[in-house]
Amino acid sequence: xxxxxxxxxxxxYLEWVPEQxxxxxxxxRMFTRDEKILVAVSGGKDSLALWDILQxxxxxxxGLYISLGIDEGIGYSAESQRLAEKFATERxxxxxxxxxxxxxxxxxxxxxxxxxxxxxxxxxxxGLVKRHVMNRIARDFGYxxxxxxxNLDDEVAVLFSNTLTWQGEYLLRQSPVLAETPGxxxxxxxxxxxxxxxxxxxxxxxxxxxxxxxxxxxxxSTSIYYKELFNQIxxxxxxxxxxxxxxxxxARRKGLFSEQVEIQQELHPCTRCGQPTSAPGECAFCxxxxx
Amino acid sequence: xxxxxxxxxxxxYLEWVPEQxxxxxxxxRMFTRDEKILVAVSGGKDSLALWDILQxxxxxxxGLYISLGIDEGIGYSAESQRLAEKFATERxxxxxxxxxxxxxxxxxxxxxxxxxxxxxxxxxxxGLVKRHVMNRIARDFGYxxxxxxxNLDDEVAVLFSNTLTWQGEYLLRQSPVLAETPGxxxxxxxxxxxxxxxxxxxxxxxxxxxxxxxxxxxxxSTSIYYKELFNQIxxxxxxxxxxxxxxxxxARRKGLFSEQVEIQQELHPCTRCGQPTSAPGECAFCxxxxx
Numbered sequence: 001x002x003x004x005x006x007x008x009x010x011x012x013y014l015e016w017v018p019e020q021x022x023x024x025x026x027x028x029r030m031f032t033r034d035e036k037i038l039v040a041v042s043g044g045k046d047s048l049a050l051w052d053i054l055q056x057x058x059x060x061x062x063g064l065y066i067s068l069g070i071d072e073g074i075g076y077s078a079e080s081q082r083l084a085e086k087f088a089t090e091r092x093x094x095x096x097x098x099x100x101x102x103x104x105x106x107x108x109x110x111x112x113x114x115x116x117x118x119x120x121x122x123x124x125x126x127g128l129v130k131r132h133v134m135n136r137i138a139r140d141f142g143y144x145x146x147x148x149x150x151n152l153d154d155e156v157a158v159l160f161s162n163t164l165t166w167q168g169e170y171l172l173r174q175s176p177v178l179a180e181t182p183g184x185x186x187x188x189x190x191x192x193x194x195x196x197x198x199x200x201x202x203x204x205x206x207x208x209x210x211x212x213x214x215x216x217x218x219x220x221s222t223s224i225y226y227k228e229l230f231n232q233i234x235x236x237x238x239x240x241x242x243x244x245x246x247x248x249x250x251a252r253r254k255g256l257f258s259e260q261v262e263i264q265q266e267l268h269p270c271t272r273c274g275q276p277t278s279a280p281g282e283c284a285f286c287x288x289x290x291x
Numbered sequence: 292x293x294x295x296x297x298x299x300x301x302x303x304y305l306e307w308v309p310e311q312x313x314x315x316x317x318x319x320r321m322f323t324r325d326e327k328i329l330v331a332v333s334g335g336k337d338s339l340a341l342w343d344i345l346q347x348x349x350x351x352x353x354g355l356y357i358s359l360g361i362d363e364g365i366g367y368s369a370e371s372q373r374l375a376e377k378f379a380t381e382r383x384x385x386x387x388x389x390x391x392x393x394x395x396x397x398x399x400x401x402x403x404x405x406x407x408x409x410x411x412x413x414x415x416x417x418g419l420v421k422r423h424v425m426n427r428i429a430r431d432f433g434y435x436x437x438x439x440x441x442n443l444d445d446e447v448a449v450l451f452s453n454t455l456t457w458q459g460e461y462l463l464r465q466s467p468v469l470a471e472t473p474g475x476x477x478x479x480x481x482x483x484x485x486x487x488x489x490x491x492x493x494x495x496x497x498x499x500x501x502x503x504x505x506x507x508x509x510x511x512s513t514s515i516y517y518k519e520l521f522n523q524i525x526x527x528x529x530x531x532x533x534x535x536x537x538x539x540x541x542a543r544r545k546g547l548f549s550e551q552v553e554i555q556q557e558l559h560p561c562t563r564c565g566q567p568t569s570a571p572g573e574c575a576f577c578x579x580x581x582x
């Protein structure tokens with residue numbers, strides 16, 4: 001790991017990763033061993049690695065798999081569900097499964113195909129649905145905290161994207177921890193300081209089977225574009241990704257951004273689902289599903 | 292110009308550029324026709340184009356050429372001086388020439404070769420010397436404002452560099468206009484919204500002869516690296532550079548950054564040269580030259 005000036009054998013690497021994760025969990029005050037954690041599991045390497053790490057560290061963490069109904073000739077959702085369930089069964093862990101089609105009558109491609117939002121951005125429909133379901137399961141089952149597998153490469157791509165347009169609200173919301181608000185569980189990203197390659201190495205060495213394919217709809221996404229760009233920068237300047245992300249967090253903590261931007265907008269409960277939303281009335285999810 | 296969704300013939304292009312420059316000069320309140328302007332002229336396309344544009348717009352602008360004593364087998368300084376002087380002579384414009392070797396006893400490569408700063412970063416020595424001389428000439432000859440030829444590509448590379456390490460002070464200082472302070476002329480960048488390619492086209496169509504070579508010491512610089520990176524982004528997303536820069540200026544104007552970072556540090560006059568410096572005693576330039 002050139003960026004850490006560190007080389008480890010298999011055994012030490014498999015110790016080092018959870019030790020680092022524990023350090024980040026404590027440093028950013030993500031959760032304690034008394035709290036109930038819900039891990040959003042996609043069947044990919046990051047979320048399965050996260051679940052594995054939390055289990056090894058002795059945290060109480062259940063999983064949530066959301067079946068999006070994406071097939072595209074490669075059985076993407078079916079295969080990722082099989083791998084998530086296999087992981088849970090082998091370890092005797094509890095996995096919630098929510099099937100979007102059976103709960104809401106349509107798959108993500110079907111919803112995206114008929115909504116204005118979807119014609120513009122498939123991924124924004126998918127993100128809206130996933131956020132709604134994650135919030136709902138966390139609330140209905142009384143989880144204190146919702147953990148996602150976002151890694152450093154994910155965070156860097158989002159950060160860069162937000163600086164390209166200098167969107168203050170988004171810049172200020174990007175954090176390893178989003179505090180709980182009435183009706184919403186705390187959201188945490190315990191892997192936010194791990195490089196994607198580090199997580200790939202971890203799952204490989206731990207023998208965790210995961211889905212290799214990216215979502216077929218992510219092809220050509222700006223997120224993948226920015227990741228490739230930063231892979232190039234990281235290649236030429238080892239450590240650049242980590243510096244970029246950590247210096248951003250540090251600068252914000254030290255007050256680089258003005259308080260006025262940080263003022264949270266007022267939230268109202270959605271009149272249909274009860275989840276917090278910025279405008280009075282139905283939330284964006286209910287309006288989209290209701291059409 | 293894909294980023295502007297605009298295509299112009301030669302005649303209209305040569306009208307469009309000064310019109311745009313005039314718009315930026317007014318918008319950012321850079322200077323008026325009553326003020327005396329000093330243009331920092333390197334012999335390259337941007338600074339000669341700037342001087343040409345200011346003259347065409349009817350501003351009172353003299354030039355300043357600083358001979359750095361860079362030869363490197365291609366007579367870099369000699370050739371750029373020849374082109375700057377040719378430009379001034381042909382148009383009957385006044386050009387100050389400062390030769391670093393004859394004024395301070397050493398060329399830039401000689402100073403850089405013996406100082407700690409220089410062994411680390413040649414370009415930082417050169418920048419320090421140029422800033423000192425520009426400030427001195429502006430003060431000694433009573434110029435109101437110092438104009439440099441920085442274009443959009445320059446500004447974008449600096450902005451990106453400053454976000455990679457999230458340096459608040461540098462982020463906040465990056466501006467089309469730096470207000471005058473006691474002992475320092477106002478500094479302005481009238482070309483900050485023009486793409487480098489637009490300036491190259493302008494000098495070509497105006498028949499301005501300039502030095503094509505980049506400074507031989509700039510090879511492998513981070514600035515050039517970031518420019519290439521953004522050329523790639525611009526190629527894939529036309530307009531990305533301009534959006535990145537303008538949205539940054541807009542976000543800052545709207546108060547994205549906190550006031551506390553904006554508080555200027557106290558300045559003291561240097562005990563030797565009298566130019567403002569952050570620490571009491573001699574400024575960095577005088578300490579370097581005095582060694």
